[in-house]
Amino acid sequence: MASKTLYSQRDPMLKRDGFEDILEERRNSSDLKYALRCYAPVLYKGVTPCKANMLKNIVLQSDQLHYVINQVSQESGEAPDIIQEEASVILEEMAHRLQISTVRFFAFALSKAFKTLFQHVCVNEEGIQRLQQAIQEHPVVLLPSHRSYMDFLLMSYILYTYDLALPVIAAGMDFMGMKFVGEMLRMSGAFFIRRSFGGDKLYWAVFSEYVKTMLRNGFAPIEFFLEGTRSRTCKSLTPKLGLLNIVIEPFFKGEVFDVNLVPVSISYERILEESLYARELLGVPKPKESTSGLLKARRILSEDYGSIHVYFGQPVSVRSLAQGKVNRSKYNLFPRHIPRKPMEETQSFVNDTAYRIVRLQEDNMVLKPWVLMASLLLQNLEGLELSVLTEQTLWLRGLALSYAAFLDWPDHAPTAKVVSSSLALHRGLACVSGGRVSLVVGEPLGPVTPEEALFNRAVSVLSCASYRNQVLHVFLRPAMLAVAMHTAASSRKNEVYNCFSFLWDVFSNDFILCPGDTVQDFEEACYLLVKTGAVQMPQQDIEMTDRGQPILSFFNGLLEPFLQGYQVVCRYLCEEASEGLTEKQYIPAVRSFAVKLILAGNLRCYEVLSSDMQKNALAALLRMDAVRKVKVADQVTLIVNKMAVNSIDDILGGKLPTQKAVLARL
């Protein structure tokens, strides 16, 4: 059934669609004509498009909203009219004002920009056809991966190009800081939501009713980013469930027959924000979105960012996914317009669905040869002979392909050429000198403190890591098995499994691991390693083969930064952290601890400087109850269970066997 189709997506024999370059036509014909051409998309069951104002009225008059307005009014003592007015203001702030003229402006401007920035913008047209079909049959939710600000403009641009219904896009409020641009985006279909509104019932009601109204009536595909924010590391982020819950609920309540979720994978050969992200991860705060900032970004226009691949995945039917998992009749006994917390059954379904969609996004991410090269370079920070790099890249290509990676490798080009052109495109990250390839470290002007030097080096390592991260999902499971075999120091299958399951648990904030899939992932890992001849599995054992050595050692190296990073965090919490460490102090404190270690020559791993890894490690420790959060006054303090943290550290370091008892105590 549906879960099967999801799984079969990962089938190595999977045939993926081919791509068409949509810029090619743009280079050969008038952009103006293109922007002004007739645009008449097909809509859901032929509904007539709904004007933005009408939509607002439907929302403001809905039973759902009235219920909450009365509730809030009773609680606050404020008259319903005033609350209604408030709701109307919220909606005004939130709602999109899609205008075709603005869309045409963007179509024109983006055509120009894309042609300067990118060599190709490639789209799988079969995916477009499937989407077109889906839009007519069911309400559609577009779920693109999120790596760049470009993402949603790019999505709308593509849909406009193919004469498909333009989506309405959930965007973060921070965009609204950019006055003019914010309004432009609004007129191209963005609607704005505050980043946090946890307790605000009214806000939530307006927001969810707004989204649901658009969905139920099928006025336009809804688009949002499951990951919630741009991934600064190019690893997929743990999905956020709020919006997904909202778009799925109308199905459970029977208000729509089905909802189609369409995962979209947007792969950039080079990300516009590349070094910006690395700096951000190292603690240089992200620049506040401002129009002038955007204008400064114009210098970006002079660089070559390679190609973009946009893959529209198979629409996923919520109905078939939910079959047998959620009993919809449980919604029968409660009025549908009264907001309710989702039931446990529903929550775990939505969570599961979110993970599966993100995995589908990952599966269809197009990988460039550079991604493989970056993985190799990061394991050889001192540099590699060009010839060795070429040879190993070719070897890694074979491995990646046998693990069903979606690799965009130029046809009929000699490997050496592929490698050199990749190096050329990423000359900001790696350079060849004297036949050796090594990372480029930015040279600041003037005298350099050791910290500054370290910082510069960390920027290039993290930038490079953002490319390696793109291939992680392909190798993740076998790599965790390789690490498990290494740390378990035993060939007994059950011991290796214990270790694997421990790692799986620890790293489930860093990687997309579907909840409850430990066994399945373990089996997949075994299958893949056996398939590539890296291990054999006689009886109850898992043994490395002679051929397996390079594969397993590559995998160990691949995850090494994560193991080390988490250990550093553990060590910090055990050795250095003071009583009353607050959550706010945590990141800078870990960072300076790591800096100290590196400067002292006791640590060679730079990735631990990434706030992303630090946050994920803390989240893992919190999840495993090794650290607790306590709220004291306005501060959130971290209480460390040193024994538990210590034993996690030891297991990661292979010093302590993973035993059920240990896990249970944790």
Added chain:
Amino acid sequence: MASNSNSSESQRIAQQRLRIIAGHLQKQKDDDSGIIATECKAEANKGTVPRKRQEIMKWNGWGYSDSKFLFNKKGHAEFTGKRYRLSGMVLPSLQDWFENTFGASVNHKSPATPTLNASAVPPASLNEAFVEDLKTTGIPFSHEAEDRVFRAHGHCLHEIFALREGKKFERVPDMVVWPNCHNDVVKIVELACKHNVCLIPYGGGTSVTSALECPPEETRCIVSLDTSQMNRILWIDEKNLVAHVEAGIIGQDLERLLNESGYCTGHEPDSMEFSSLGGWVATRASGMKKNVYGNIEDLVIHIKVVTPRGVIEKSCQGPRMSTGPDIHHFILGSEGTLGVVTEVTMKIRPIPEYQKYGSVVFPNFEAGVACLREVAKQRCAPASIRLMDNEQFQFGHALKPQVSSIFTNFVEGLKKFYITKFKGFDPHQLVVATLLFEGDRERVLQHEKQVYDIAATFGGLAAGEDNGQRGYILTFVIAYLRDLGMDYYVVAESFETSVPWDRVLDLCRNVKERINRECKERGVQFQPLTSCRVTQTYDAGACVYFYFAFNYRGLADPVHTYEQVEHAAREEILANGGSLSHHHGVGKLRKEWMKESISSLGVGMLQSVKDYVDPDNIFGNRNLL
């Protein structure tokens, strides 16, 4: 439109309607009008239904043998016989509708086996001791194959399909008995208990829930207890407006006999031509005029039931009692699992002075449902109000008889022009509500205006009495039409549910879509017909009735496909807040959902009643639980 009809015209139509539905079309034997208390076996049988049902009814289809639809040599549809308003008429648009809707062709016939193949009937396995004792009572019985097969089924698609195909029967009753009165039933039940024989009560045989199917695992002798000869009105009490009636009486006879005394029950389920009073009680039946008269549970005052433990009845006929849970409610809906309903006291009403049909067209189904909801809210529903979706509206139109005068044609054309062109209704979206008003003339007209005024606020346009009446004809001939479909590779069935108002639209849309999708997935080559109507309104919700049909050419096992789709449709109904059944019942067809529907504790409660009343499972049809 209310204004352009005079009273005599309405009266005529009202009379006609009574003739269609309730009218007894056979010659009456002798007309002794006095309705008096009768002794068991004291008088000749006056009922429509003879012991040998097959003498007047089809053995493998719906209704009277002389009435059926067929396509004549010109390809025009006609309805044979003389019993109905449509009888003897040519229906020129039916063929086009039929071929276009189903992708069927009048050239592709799938004829039924003409006669019952007696060798396909398993031999009767008789309990000799029971038979011997039964003989001493003088109660007639039979173990002829025709009699037994006739009582081995209801009117589910798979049952009729199997009969038409001449399939071998797995299990049929071993014999049929015809008690003539309550005391006969007492004797039969006693003997059944004594000899451990399985009894299956049989009333009108119109079940659509597999309730009459014999459990194949039943090894005892199965006796079908046919109540058709218990068909007298025993007395009428005009002071309290109640009548005491034997439960085997069928709807049309009950109505005809009461009409003779100036009364009616007003209980008119669509099956009333053939279904029996006992059957209504046993399934919790609902009549189309329940808004005025109530459903069966509102109509019965007293019930007498013969069970293996003895006779259940109340000690008085108080109109309402607070004496613990109402024991009637163990009987109502018991589906023949506890005993045989033998006599019922039910409310009667004077025949209404005036009856008037009406109809309203709405631009779309949503508007129609909103209007019905408002009518229910204002509690001003006419005797019947039904909303047919567009598909059913077109279906109804296909049943228009040949129009004799050019003038009528012209008027029809004008009406159509007015609605579709002038008022801008999309002919593929518009729906029609059919109405039936009853009461004294003044009030009917007043009521009519009230309803039309509400309809107008939802964009409804009055569309004449004729359209209204045609809507009701459809429900009475639909089962005959199914037989026609089956002659041309089309299988069809109906099912129903009840659902809160706010979920009506979602349920209708989702169920239709589910059916379409399931059909596609199961290899049905042609677009199925899915149609629904809101057929009853209540304060808190509505009853929704679905028709579902498809052309099965190219399918290896159409019945199985059909059953899978219906199963899916039922799941969809339940998931959308609909009930397991509004009035058809559970039978064996929907048993699997009972726990989900009433909780396992609820099932346990029912089971403990069954265990107490019938510890040896004498009434072993295995319905419900």
